Amino acid sequence: MTEWASSPAMPATRRRLRPELRLAQRWGVPVGGLLVVLLIAVTLFAPWIVPFDPDQVDVANRLAPMTAQHWLGTDELGRDVLSRLLIGARVSLGTVAAILALVFAIGVTLGSLAGLAGGRIDQLVMRTADLFLTFPTFVMAMCLIGVLGTGMTSMILAIALTHWAWYARVVRILVISQRSRDYVLAATLCGASRWATFRRHMLPGISVQVLILLTLDLGHMMLHVAALSFLGLGVAPPTPEWGVMISDARDLIWARPALVIWPGLAIFLSVAAFNLLSDGLRDRLDPALKEAHG
Amino acid sequence: MSESNASRRFESLWQIALRRLALMPLLLLAVSLIIFLLLHLGRGDPALDYLRLSGISPTDQAVAAARHQLGLDLPLWQQYAHWLLQALQLDFGTSFISGRPVLTVMLEHLPATLALVAVALVVTVVASLVLGLWAGLHPGRWPDQLVRLVAFLGVSMPNFWIGFLLVLVFSIWLDWLPPMGYGGPLHFVMPALAISVMTISINARMLRMSMVETASQRHVHYARLRGLSRRRVVLAHQLPGALLPLLTASGMAIGELIGGAFVIENIFAWPGVGRLAVDAIQNRDFPVLQCFTLLMTLVYVLANLGVDLVHAWLDPRVRRRRPQSGETKGRAGLPAGEERP
Numbered sequence: 001m002t003e004w005a006s007s008p009a010m011p012a013t014r015r016r017l018r019p020e021l022r023l024a025q026r027w028g029v030p031v032g033g034l035l036v037v038l039l040i041a042v043t044l045f046a047p048w049i050v051p052f053d054p055d056q057v058d059v060a061n062r063l064a065p066m067t068a069q070h071w072l073g074t075d076e077l078g079r080d081v082l083s084r085l086l087i088g089a090r091v092s093l094g095t096v097a098a099i100l101a102l103v104f105a106i107g108v109t110l111g112s113l114a115g116l117a118g119g120r121i122d123q124l125v126m127r128t129a130d131l132f133l134t135f136p137t138f139v140m141a142m143c144l145i146g147v148l149g150t151g152m153t154s155m156i157l158a159i160a161l162t163h164w165a166w167y168a169r170v171v172r173i174l175v176i177s178q179r180s181r182d183y184v185l186a187a188t189l190c191g192a193s194r195w196a197t198f199r200r201h202m203l204p205g206i207s208v209q210v211l212i213l214l215t216l217d218l219g220h221m222m223l224h225v226a227a228l229s230f231l232g233l234g235v236a237p238p239t240p241e242w243g244v245m246i247s248d249a250r251d252l253i254w255a256r257p258a259l260v261i262w263p264g265l266a267i268f269l270s271v272a273a274f275n276l277l278s279d280g281l282r283d284r285l286d287p288a289l290k291e292a293h294g
Numbered sequence: 295m296s297e298s299n300a301s302r303r304f305e306s307l308w309q310i311a312l313r314r315l316a317l318m319p320l321l322l323l324a325v326s327l328i329i330f331l332l333l334h335l336g337r338g339d340p341a342l343d344y345l346r347l348s349g350i351s352p353t354d355q356a357v358a359a360a361r362h363q364l365g366l367d368l369p370l371w372q373q374y375a376h377w378l379l380q381a382l383q384l385d386f387g388t389s390f391i392s393g394r395p396v397l398t399v400m401l402e403h404l405p406a407t408l409a410l411v412a413v414a415l416v417v418t419v420v421a422s423l424v425l426g427l428w429a430g431l432h433p434g435r436w437p438d439q440l441v442r443l444v445a446f447l448g449v450s451m452p453n454f455w456i457g458f459l460l461v462l463v464f465s466i467w468l469d470w471l472p473p474m475g476y477g478g479p480l481h482f483v484m485p486a487l488a489i490s491v492m493t494i495s496i497n498a499r500m501l502r503m504s505m506v507e508t509a510s511q512r513h514v515h516y517a518r519l520r521g522l523s524r525r526r527v528v529l530a531h532q533l534p535g536a537l538l539p540l541l542t543a544s545g546m547a548i549g550e551l552i553g554g555a556f557v558i559e560n561i562f563a564w565p566g567v568g569r570l571a572v573d574a575i576q577n578r579d580f581p582v583l584q585c586f587t588l589l590m591t592l593v594y595v596l597a598n599l600g601v602d603l604v605h606a607w608l609d610p611r612v613r614r615r616r617p618q619s620g621e622t623k624g625r626a627g628l629p630a631g632e633e634r635p
């Protein structure tokens with residue numbers, strides 16, 4: 001099949017595929033990138049741009065409609081919805097960043113260990129990774145939270161522990177493929193120790209590739225954070241997390257559906273921004289990523 | 295190739311099923327041990343949880359009595375051995391919250407969850423077939439763009455939010471569907487749709503891609519050159535090859551759907567395992583947690599086995615005893631990795 005794929009018959013199909021690819025490339029990265037930058041800006045500057053204190057209860061003014069003062073109205077305790085949404089960005093992005101760092105650390109450490117050591121250690125790490133890859137991530141995260149107890153720290157740990165395996169596998173393959181590269185062999189010939197060779201010549205390249213792969217998964221992890229918090233297993237109220245806000249407003253869906261709609265829209269837009277960016281990047285980097293892992 | 299030669303190179307479906315089922319007790323044992331150790335070495339004292347949930351005030355005397363009653367004063371290995379012996383007799387203890395046998399409670403709630411997941415799986419397969427085929431046969435044209443847009447929205451929306459939006463539109467504004475509860479076929483519509491939007495989006499995208507890929511394969515070109523009708527080329531020559539990745543994806547969708555069902559059950563007051571589990575996790579109801587984890591392992595492994603058997607039945611290459619390198623199955627189809635000196 002491979003010889004056929006590279007035969008002159010392919011370009012015709014390729015050309016037919018191009019327009020939509022170009023569409024995704026042309027709009028995906030700029031629009032997604034802009035939204036992500038906006039989200040990060042909100043995360044960084046939220047405490048200074050919120051119109052009200054997000055935790056300030058004002059019972060006299062509860063369930064206020066959208067007004068010039070409260071742009072998105074107030075919730076069942078009279079707290080300003082817009083302020084809570086803005087601070088919520090901070091919680092969402094913060095937890096996701098912590099998860100990302102943990103997954104990166106675990107994945108790179110175990111993957112490199114397996115790739116460099118080989119033999120029994122390799123087998124042990126990879127079989128463990130296989131076990132983790134077998135089970136659906138969300139159900140496994142729920143079970144882990146059951147064991148660790150509810151709360152934000154447990155949730156971060158649980159999501160990280162259910163996502164490291166795939167990255168460990170990617171890192172292992174990258175390490176193995178780099179071991180026979182000329183510059184690595186050259187370093188070894190010059191008498192560099194295995195650790196020095198790994199740290200100076202292999203780790204930087206691997207880190208960049210894994211970081212790119214990880215950002216592609218951010219949207220998916222955000223959905224996990226929101227769903228677990230919605231169930232009351234993650235971020236605990238009164239912290240203004242988006243999933244928690246929806247959970248708080250669920251009984252008001254008949255009277256004030258907007259209280260459910262706004263936080264959901266915030267989750268949707270953030271996840272969509274990351275997905276848009278990652279789809280666009282994937283299309284652009286596809287040859288490079290394909291070469292790296294399959 | 296002689297008959298005996300062929301049977302030596304290929305496994306029968308029975309052999310695959312037996313080999314996998316033989317590994318299952320081992321897997322369940324490993325999972326139970328891990329969960330047991332984590333639960334008992336982790337933070338918190340089950341005796342205190344027990345007393346809290348039973349409404350007994352935790353005096354020193356009561357704690358000591360509870361520890362003895364729950365067997366927590368024994369060495370850890372004895373506790374595990376005791377639990378394992380009981381579990382082998384299908385006795386998973388009694389729930390701290392309800393005081394009822396855990397397995398009975400679980401089995402009462404399991405059918406509702408399985409029914410929801412099954413309906414959602416059928417919805418996923420049918421909808422992704424329709425959408426994926428429609429898009430894959432018109433690459434780059436408007437049906438393709440539309441399906442891509444829908445799929446993009448689908449993977450970006452939280453399923454519980456979709457659930458609320460559906461309730462808002464179909465129960466509150468239009469008053470067509472019951473907003474919650476479990477019973478008739480109408481009750482299934484919104485929960486099943488809410489959890490399958492994500493898997494439909496993923497699978498439709500995947501089928502679209504494999505349809506476009508198979509379109510440029512040699513046997514499809516040949517079928518077209520022979521002058522076969524478009525319908526026949528698509529149905530008999532293009533679709534079979536494109537269906538295998540969809541099958542694998544549907545297997546992975548089962549896990550996604552179970553997870554989704556646990557969330558959605560909480561919105562629609564669905565009497566399933568998910569609500570039970572969330573209650574147990576929030577209250578640290580240890581016996582329920584242990585049984586829940588094992589039950590989920592069992593359900594998921596059995597579901598995966600079913601998918602793999604169908605896969606092996608459709609694609610003899612899977613049954614080959616020594617799979618060629620590069621054919622390993624995984625989220626991104628990662629190759630096994632060549633070991634080089």
